């Protein structure tokens with residue numbers, strides 16, 4: 515293992531058994547049986563064997579997993595078809611009917627639905643706490659708590675959860691801790707260094723980085739990855755050979771992409787904060803962020819994600835202003851997802867209208883004038899100019 519900029523290019527090369535410098539796409543569902551029956555029996559049963567049958571494993575998937583385990587500083591990793599496949603598989607490898615989970619009030623919307631609807635239907639209880647309140651996590655723990663599930667910075671309001679506190683709490687109580695590290699990426703935050711057991715990712719975002727694939731990852735101990743892999747065999751969300759190959763390609767530039775979005779987002783956040791068209795800016799890198807000191811302790815960079823509240827006399831006016839800005843931005847595209855080289859922007863209140871009641875949105879801190887921005891690697895002067903001209907339309 516070298517440093518992460520090197521590992522993201524070189525780890526797992528042994529899975530490429532050809533002479534091609536770039537690992538080919540292994541577009542095959544199945545692999546020839548070995549003449550040696552004992553070897554074939556091993557291939558059929560070994561965790562993530564890369565050359566037996568695609569749902570079990572694939573050489574590119576193994577190479578990507580090896581890079582991600584190295585970046586997250588965990589023993590092993592498993593890649594799957596989407597971030598939600600990673601989250602649901604990892605959680606279902608941890609809890610069963612009768613168990614209890616402590617989670618946050620604010621999570622990625624798909625994860626919230628999984629906790630609220632799916633787990634509850636299958637007999638798992640979930641308690642939701644304010645992630646900025648460490649004591650709330652302690653109070654929520656019951657005798658049957660098996661998992662503390664967190665996300666930091668959280669989607670969309672960029673609240674921070676205290677990783678070292680949660681890591682210690684989990685160890686002290688014998689409860690597995692799991693974090694969604696999608697927003698930060700392993701370049702900005704390494705939760706395992708704070709004692710967090712399992713790290714999940716939507717690799718669709720920063721890890722892939724080009725908005726051209728969907729993938730997910732689970733990073734953890736060898737034992738945990740084995741359990742998650744066994745669950746994945748029956749849940750069936752294997753990562754396709756082509757998406758895996760695209761992810762491998764994307765990972766090679768992860769470190770420079772993330773460093774650039776960190777820099778761009780900081781400058782854009784500072785510009786937005788002084789604009790009178792904008793009521794408030796939530797960005798972990800701003801001293802005005804209520805948890806800026808905590809963010810500095812556990813993050814190496816503050817990501818390309820920021821959330822703004824557009825100014826307006828009433829919520830209706832804020833809503834109208836947010837729509838005008840959205841419509842007039844030329845570089846920022848109004849599209850779901852994040853973490854790509856291109857800047858994207860969404861209006862959470864309208865995007866999640868169909869899945870969440872207004873009460874749920876309030877609890878999750880979603881306001882009518884809120885815009886969530888994923889800053890890309892374009893020229894920062896152009897990005898600021900784009901916002902400036904869109905605000906002038908108000």
Ligand SMILES: *Cc1c(COP(=O)(O)O)cnc(C)c1O
Nearest residue numbers: 596597598622669696716718729
């Ligand atoms: C996008 C996202 C997910 C879900 O990932 P998919 O690849 O879309 O399934 C999970 N968590 C966070 C924080 C995300 O942004």
